[in-house]
Amino acid sequence: MRQRSSLLLLSSAALSMVLAFGNLAQAATAEPRPTAEKPVTFTAGDVKSFSGAFLAARTADVDHDYTNAIALYRKALGFDPANLEIRERLMVSLFLNGDFDGGLKEADALKDDSSVDRITKIVRGLAAIKDRKFDSAKKILSYNGPNDLDKLTHQLLVGWADVGAGKGKQAIATLGSVKGPDWFKVFTDYHIGAMALVAGDINTARQKLNDAVTNREAVATAPDTFMRAVMALARLEANAGNKQKALDAISVADQLINNYAPLKALRQSIEKGEKPAQQITNASEGAAGVLFSIGGALNRQGAEDMVALYLQISHALDPKSADTLILLGGIAEKLEQPERAIEFYGKVPEDSPMRRISELQLGVTLSDTGKIDEAKRHLKELIDSDPSDLRSYIAYGSVLSESKDYKAMAENYDKAVEVIGSLPKPSDWSIFFQRGIAYERLKQWDKSEPNFRKALELNPDQPQVLNYLGYSLVDMNLNLDEGLNMIKKAVDAKPDDGYIVDSLGWAYFRMGKFDDSVTELERAVQLRAGDATINDHLGDAYWRVGRKLEAVYQWNRALISEGEDVNKERVKEKIANGLAPLDNNPSTADRGQADPVQPAPPAPANPDKKS
Template sequence: MRRQSSLLLLSSAALAAVLFIGPVARAATADPRPTAEDVVTFDASDVNSFSGAFLAGRTADVDHDYLTAISLYRKALDFDPANLEIRERLMISLLLNGDFEDGLKEADALKEDAAVERITKIVRGLDALRDKKFDTAKKVLAYDGPNDLDRLTHQLLSAWADIGAGKGKRAMANVANLKGPAWYKVFTSYQLGAMALVTGDIGTARQHLNTAVTNNEAVATAPDTFMRAVMALARLEAAAGNKQKALDAIAVGDGMVANYAPLKALRQSIEKGEKPQQQVTNAAEGAASVLFSIGGALNRQGAEDMVSLYLQISHALDPKSADTLILLGGIAEKLEQPERAIKFYSSVPVDSPMRRISELQLGVTLSETGKAEEAKQHLKALIDSDPSDIRSYIAYGSVLSEAKDYKAMAETYDKAVEVIGPVPKPGDWSVFFQRGIAFERLKQWDKAEPNFRKALELNPEQPQVLNYLGYSLVDMSKNLEEGLDMIRRAVDARPDDGYIVDSLGWAYYRMGKFDDAVTELERAVQLRAGDATINDHLGDAYWRVGRKLEAVYQWNRALVSEGEDINREHIKEKIERGLPPLDPNATTADRSPAEPAAPPPPAPANPDKKS
């Protein structure tokens, strides 16, 4: 199945052990927290029992409607003021909503509660650090437990408390001597560089930042931290008068993460002879960078609450940090809170090098709220302001894709390819991928296929391209073995992606390997429950292996599941009559339903974004 998730580790038990919370942000930017005007809340005054308030609060909590959860938990406490579980949930909801001062009050009240000790220690410790009570912060943040992530986080935060207290050598020695898994190095190298910069030790800072920038694992493990290290090194060299070394550092970053707008803005500034200020200049900003780095590295599907807490703390300690606001916006989008996402994007400082990224993402999010024309005008203006910025075309193409205006989408990516020129970089694969999708949707396969293959030439094992092209080849009964091989490689890269696993199952089906199809499609349904196309595919496979009652059940599920592109009339016909008998003389390539599967929606304009 070609569909992809749209345009942003731990078990639930472990989650409670790593909730890091901090004090309130003192920012001059717009407040991105939701208000009663943003969320249709449950009226707590209508609740007349403790159980009613608690259950409704938990429901709101699970739905990430923190404002409603806060109101209901407070109502529950009116009935039972001493209930620790409710107070714990209230504290967490307040912090997730960005209400740090109120969350801090609850943390102080719960400081003797062993169930949330790790949370309250972090809250109180970071509050002390923010208020420059560094010795107090050290005592509160002390940790001697077994959790690797906790140990790394506490040690780095404690080191920044030492930095604030003027004990830089001790801080850096403790971090340098920190024992733990190999992945610690990804984070400690950058942090040691940032600490050396704050203490004025430029030589040591250069050494550690170079280590961070040349760590091959850093891009895959913590790309946000890697880019911070690249930019910190470039700023260091620019400030030291080493303009070419600064540009060389930027070139390293550009080679790893193409079209990264903040890097482009930094290059332009340095080329003008400017000496941009470092992002981390004090202990509070340093502590914020710890939480940003770890939160960014853990940012994936299912970890939204945990990551939000890391980033909300980071924002509290460093409210001017644009990359934190953008990641928070991305999480709000994944939680289907576009209005809140727009507030985060709008809060990025106007003079930030990341302002353009926030403007681009804001345009895409406007489209998701139904404001398609406003989104188009917004993104067209961004293209006009900098026609060389490929990301502008990608964002605009995403809006056109959402509107199913594939002709305009193809034309937009034609312009992007012109800007790229005759020698595209590996990072430009997504432009060709998206142009291929536009042509495929226009039923111009002769133009679509070369673009997909160009995307693979630039990024040979990109799973989304392998899946989309492989699925297309199989669904058209063209180059079946090649298509199957592509899909298998995509599954190897992303074994838990239900859409890609569905592609493999459907490939087996089209080749007449119905038992193999059932195996893969059953797994796809487990991975992506409630998707109409996957249910439809599994129903077809069940029918072919003689499991006809189960086939009808899956077809009925398809009718009530998500998926606007399925052919509902055809599914109803299958429920009534089943599938036609197979022609025993047909080749395996012809062993397909009377009507091919409906094409799924296109991939997102930013297909490499974390989900």
């Protein structure tokens, strides 16, 4: 299946990896989330009992409606003030809703509750650092448990408490002797470097930041922390008058993470002879950075609540941190809270090198809220302000795709290709891929196919391109063997992608290999339940192998499942009359019997919405 793509510019696993242009492009082909029916919402005024308040609060909590959850948990506490479970959930909801002071009040009340001391110790310690009560912070943050992540987190926070107390040398010495798994090193190197900067020890700062920047494993382990280390080192060298060394540090990161916009802005600033200020200048911002480092490293599908908790607490201590705001916005996107995401993106400071990133994502998110014209205007203005920024064309193209304006989408990517010029880089593959999709939707295959093949030339193993081109070749009966081989290669790369497995099943169907088709399409239905096109395809395959009752069942499911690209009138006709008998060429007999999903290219920043 050529899946509908939906782009989240900034919320893939980690900020810096998503902002890398190549990975941004991969996010552009991520599968969409099924749209759930809007749940029934109860407010505190609707419930009259403890059980009613508790159940309604849990429902709101699960739906990430924290404002309502907080009111309902408080209503439940009115019935049972001593209920620790309710108070624990209230505390977490307050933090997740961005109310640090309210959450801290509950954390103080729960400080002797061992079931939540992992949270209460951290927030109480951070509050003490924020209030410059550094000795108290160290006592609160002491940790002797077995968990490596908790050990690292507490030791880094204690180090920042020492820095705040004027004991920078002690903090550096203590952290330098920390024992733990290999992945500790990127965190300790960066934070020791940042501590040394705050303490005025430039030599140690330079050494430790260099260690972090040259740690190639750091890019995979903690890309957000790696990028902070690069930018801190570049700022250090620029402020020391070592302009070339500053640019060299940026070049190291450019080789590993391509087109990271804040690095581009920092490079331009340094080239002008400016001396940019460091991101972390005191203990409170340093402690916030610890929570950002851990949250960014944990940021992956299914961990949104934990990551949001760390990042919201970090945001409370350092409210102007742009990368924290952007990651929070990305998580809100994943949780289908576009208005909340827009709020986070809008808070990124005007003078931040990440402001343009937040503006791009804000434009895409406006589209998600249905404000298509506003999104188009916003993103077009961003393109006009910097025509060389390829990410702007991807963001704008995504909105054009969602509004099915494929002519404008093709023109948009034509301009992007002009910007690329005659020597495209491997990271430019997605521009050609998206241009190919635009022309395919315009039914101009003579213009579409060369772009798909160019994308594969630049990135030969890219599974989404292999899947899209292979599916197209098979579906149009142009080159069945080549198309099938492309799809098989895509399945090998992403065996759990229901859309790509569907492509393989449909390829077998078009080739008349109906038993093989059933096998793959049954697997696709399991991987991607509730997709109308996959149900439709499986119905066709069942019909051809004589399982007609099951075929009708799958077609009926296609009518009620998600998928706007299924021709429902054609499905109803199949339910009534089945498929036409096969002639001697099974690859053409069912042409048009099941309409494949035609992807609508990028629509934004969650890397995913989100795969």
